[in-house]
Amino acid sequence: MGKSFGVITKTLVLLVLIAQIVKTEDKVGKKEQKPKKDLRDYTDADLERLYDQWEENDDEPLPEDELPEYMRPPKEGPPINFDNVGNMNPDDIMKMTKKGKTVMMFINLSGSPQRHESEELTSLWQGALRNNHIQAERYVIEDTRAIFLFHDGAQAWDAKTFLLEQDGIAEIQLEGQAFPGKGTKAKAKSKVEL
């Protein structure tokens, strides 16, 4: 069980635990004639210890669907439908699996631009993407290298399609795949001639 559920839930669980433990200590107390421990005597450290104890003893957890909603493990992204994967191209498959997830794109700029030129160029691309409702955070990390960060990873592949049509990109790296850019106009031309 993760510790991710809220403070209120945790407090409620602790109160139930304490009630049980106080009951148990009551019985023991009767035998040993010990005064019962008041709930208010429990320190934060006591509570933490009780909670850990309870977590350790919780070796037979309820099946997931019998747990109350707030205790179920979080679901990861929308379920992936593999029915049509055979008809999809690799980009579409990647888009589907990265929907709603953060994706980083590395861009190598072509030529030898200075930092401020790279800032300008990547900023233009960022603006053009934004006009097409593609949101990317932009970081120039070296004179010739930038990162575009997409919070909806699916958009990264649309951005790649756009960026590969622009001059000034030597290469784009996306999820371990490298895509050659057009480079400069001159370079693109010499490529065609080769």
Ligand SMILES: *[C@@H]1O[C@H](CO)[C@@H](O)[C@H](O)[C@H]1NC(C)=O
């Ligand atoms: C892209 O940049 C990285 C890091 O600077 C470099 O290792 C890699 O060779 C570059 N790739 C191309 C095609 O320029």
